[in-house]
Amino acid sequence: MYLADVERWLDLLYIAADGAGLRNEDRRKAQEVAAMIEEIARAATRCSRRSPLVLVDGAAGKSYVGLLAAKLVFEPAGRAATVITIERDPGRVALSRRAVERLQTTIPIECRAADVTEATAWPASPSIVTALHACGPAADAIIEQAIAIRARELLLVPCCTSRAVAAATRAEERAERFGIPRHAPVRRRFIQAMVDAERTWRLEAAGYETEVVELVGATVTPHNLLWRARLVGEPTRMAAAQQAAEAFSRN
Ligand SMILES: C[S@@+](CC[C@H](N)C(=O)[O-])C[C@H]1O[C@@H](n2cnc3c(N)ncnc32)[C@H](O)[C@@H]1O
Numbered sequence: 001m002y003l004a005d006v007e008r009w010l011d012l013l014y015i016a017a018d019g020a021g022l023r024n025e026d027r028r029k030a031q032e033v034a035a036m037i038e039e040i041a042r043a044a045t046r047c048s049r050r051s052p053l054v055l056v057d058g059a060a061g062k063s064y065v066g067l068l069a070a071k072l073v074f075e076p077a078g079r080a081a082t083v084i085t086i087e088r089d090p091g092r093v094a095l096s097r098r099a100v101e102r103l104q105t106t107i108p109i110e111c112r113a114a115d116v117t118e119a120t121a122w123p124a125s126p127s128i129v130t131a132l133h134a135c136g137p138a139a140d141a142i143i144e145q146a147i148a149i150r151a152r153e154l155l156l157v158p159c160c161t162s163r164a165v166a167a168a169t170r171a172e173e174r175a176e177r178f179g180i181p182r183h184a185p186v187r188r189r190f191i192q193a194m195v196d197a198e199r200t201w202r203l204e205a206a207g208y209e210t211e212v213v214e215l216v217g218a219t220v221t222p223h224n225l226l227w228r229a230r231l232v233g234e235p236t237r238m239a240a241a242q243q244a245a246e247a248f249s250r251n
Pocket residue numbers: 058059060061062063064086087088089092114115116117131132133134135138141159
């Protein structure tokens with residue numbers, strides 16, 4: 001539904017300005033961004049209209065998601081909203097700020113140059129935290145911060161899983177213990193499943209009703225799983241998830 005608009009804005013904000021046009025990889029990125037924008041539009045309808053929406057785009061890169069959510073979702077819906085993007089690379093933050101000027105939106109957008117592990121970079125109780133392709137430990141830091149600040153909705157698409165991901169190191173130890181063969185595709189899938197399971201239980205134990213779905217097809221990106229987590233804080237479900245998480249970590 002948003003794809004044509006996303007392609008047009010990516011071109012206007014980031015590409016045409018350099019005298020180029022959309023390449024195949026830009027069109028694939030546009031599919032991911034459009035799917036995220038659709039998720040944000042749905043999440044926004046679940047958020048109360050009594051107070052302004054606060055959307056945080058973590059590990060934002062050039063902030064495609066945050067900026068286009070403002071332009072294509074909040075502004076047309078007349079929703080009172082603020083967008084905060086968090087990115088540690090100063091060059092990408094500068095490109096984001098330049099794109100904000102070109103976007104000319106009525107929605108306030110602040111591009112913060114910070115590491116997602118810094119608690120001071122995050123607002124209190126945001127409505128929606130989104131992160132598209134948060135790499136390695138950044139995905140875990142975003143989960144930690146979203147839980148700590150009681151984000152109402154989390155839309156997280158993790159990217160690559162490196163050795164810097166703590167759950168991956170634990171999964172390597174288990175792989176040895178369980179006799180998982182060293183053949184790379186077999187090992188990699190085992191480790192990824194362990195990391196994914198640990199992230200899911202962590203969110204559930206913190207009170208988030210969590211779904212894991214494919215954001216886009218695997219031909220668009222191999223890192224295509226979306227954690228769609230909504231804070232419900234239901235005590236029985238949390239207790240059961242905590243028990244399951246503990247049992248999982250003992251095995
Ligand atoms: C794969 S890119 C994705 C960018 C953007 N979300 C997108 O989908 O186009 C990951 C981004 O996360 C940023 N990043 C990685 N770790 C980070 C951290 N700990 N704090 C803030 N930004 C981080 C990187 O600099 C990079 O711009």
